[in-house]
Amino acid sequence: MRNEPAIVFPKRDFSRVPYAVYHDEAVYAAEHEKIFKGPTWLYVGLAAEVPNAGDFRTTRLGETPVVFNRGSDGKVHAFVNRCAHRGAIVRREPYGNAKDHTCIYHRWAYDLEGNLLGVPFQRGVNGKGGLAPDFDKAAHGLRKLRVEDYHGVVFATFAADPEPLVDYLGPHHARHLARLFAKPVKVIGYQRQVLYGNWKLYNENVRDQYHGSLLHEFITTFGISRVTQNGGAWMDPRHRHSISWSEEGSDSTAEANKLYAEAKVKQGVVRLHEEEFLDYRREYPDKVSITICSVFPNVTFQQIRNALATRQIRPKRPGETELYWTLFGYQDDTPDMTRHRLLQSNLAGPAGLISMEDGEAVEITYRGTVRDRDAHSVVEMGGGGAIPTDVTIKVSDIPLRGFWSYWAELMGYAPEGAVR
């Protein structure tokens, strides 16, 4: 018998989303079993964050604490950051370098592949006590995750028999990550923020191009991205992930101004002192200047012109989500390029000129829906029905329906005849 309430999607095309999905404690608990420990691949970090043997970082996948490190075999390993003895968190630091991981509670020690190395007083004291002679250390390591490194991006899964990562990503996302990580990267900073809202509201936000130039006035005021530019969204064949994209210089300013004036969006009323911080220094073979690439369920890869980052989504409870931003550039960047990326990174992040409002959008949606759990949102901008893999308009809710379609399938809530 399941403890979760009945979650009913009233339409088979997921154009109506019941508000209970954001608030219910039992749904949230089930998400950890069915999604975070289910068949998904989860973003762990960048291989460039642990370049040398013994380099480690701690993270959370869902709420499960995880360590990843570079082993003495040169590979990245990831395991649950929880001592096999009593369940205490073994590695409490955010990052470091170590030869082993030792729990402070009773000093059980594990190697860089998560194997149990040693147990203090294993043979007892003066021949008394200790563990049974047949205690099998090999069976009491840290729980290992299956890890795959795709162009330096580290993903892991709890699934025993997952689909291959490249199939999970699908062709658009595999190609896009190969583009973004074509050269060796270097990390240039971190940012963290807490959103007082459900983790899925953030997944919707990053799949939602409709709001971009409406919520974020900075975008239209300074012409960074406009709905009149070439752009849209690509999805994987299962529609669980999305990449929204825009191309520089593909529209006319007059046409854009007319549309935005009709939508009562302010334009051209203020000027920046240092406009060059917004410059796009083209660095890919295509003209695509903005890509927001989201992989179900816990990551977004951001290219806002030259500001590059990964955003890891770490749920803490139904109404609280931590976002963990890793800013990166390429190893062959000049100091000037690194400075440009860092300046331009002021666009995004907790106080970002074009992302600060996303936190507010998540929070007002969370608060607005808290006591009407059977009511639902209306997610049909761009049309309902079947979900296309290539969305050629920028004003659409279509990738949100893809997200919900996969979420509902994993959770067991998909209605009869649901679209995929």
Ligand SMILES: [Fe+2]
């Ligand atoms: Fe936004």
